[in-house]
Amino acid sequence: MNNKISIRTATETDIPSIFSLIKELAEYEKLSDQIVTTEDELNKTLFGENKFVEILLAEYEGKIVGQAIFFKNFSTFLGKPGIYLEDLYVKPEMRGKGIGKALLDKIILLAKERNYGRVEWSVLDWNGPAIDFYKKIGAKPLEDWTIFRLTSDKF
């Protein structure tokens, strides 16, 4: 790993950076209209009493340039937990330096250390560079599965 890159666990004081990177990711994914959270709400879920989400921040020469947000999932067939990677984001101007790979490598290492069964995430079908990157590390697309979502207005 490039020694200008470092990966560390986020803390509560990182909330403004975390929120800012979430908004940048939404913009990149053309989904900015879906952002309805606030720093306060994020802080409560991410660092409050019932916290269950983990965040790794990537720094390049000491500056925060990317993040990975993830939590535990569970496979009934494996009978074990896994990691679900909700967001992986590196600032556009910092791509191609191995920062995304460093974040993903750290998550894979955590999954290995914890004896988890797998790591999963979702990618937008038009995001070719991401798809190529994921295939290169040996991940497989689940071509025959579709995610269904019920939004809270239907509850």
Added chain:
Amino acid sequence: MNNKISIRTATETDIPSIFSLIKELAEYEKLSDQIVTTEDELNKTLFGENKFVEILLAEYEGKIVGQAIFFKNFSTFLGKPGIYLEDLYVKPEMRGKGIGKALLDKIILLAKERNYGRVEWSVLDWNGPAIDFYKKIGAKPLEDWTIFRLTSDKF
């Protein structure tokens, strides 16, 4: 709801039934070769120290006929937890009685009571009856997303 149907939370003594229903689901999904867990391992993850998975059992006239297995996920855009429904299964001979609907209704109610942002799950693209059922309750397929999976042999 049909008053022959009841939904209850699973306990440790239900492990043999839970495992049996997991194996039936794998058979229905033509994925039996992917089952590598055991009752002991399931018991440890589902009811051990770090438990994070919830299970609802559906009974029909007092007999276990289906289950829903789920855990918390997290949306960075909503800033809130949601429910990820890993398995929803009703024994083939018991379908068409509203048992799957009763399980799903209960999960949606839990999501509502907990002020969660959404409920999500995945479905095999060939499973037309399930897809029709999910659309009828207002769920939307995320057509432009693909799940990627890295299995532990690649860790």
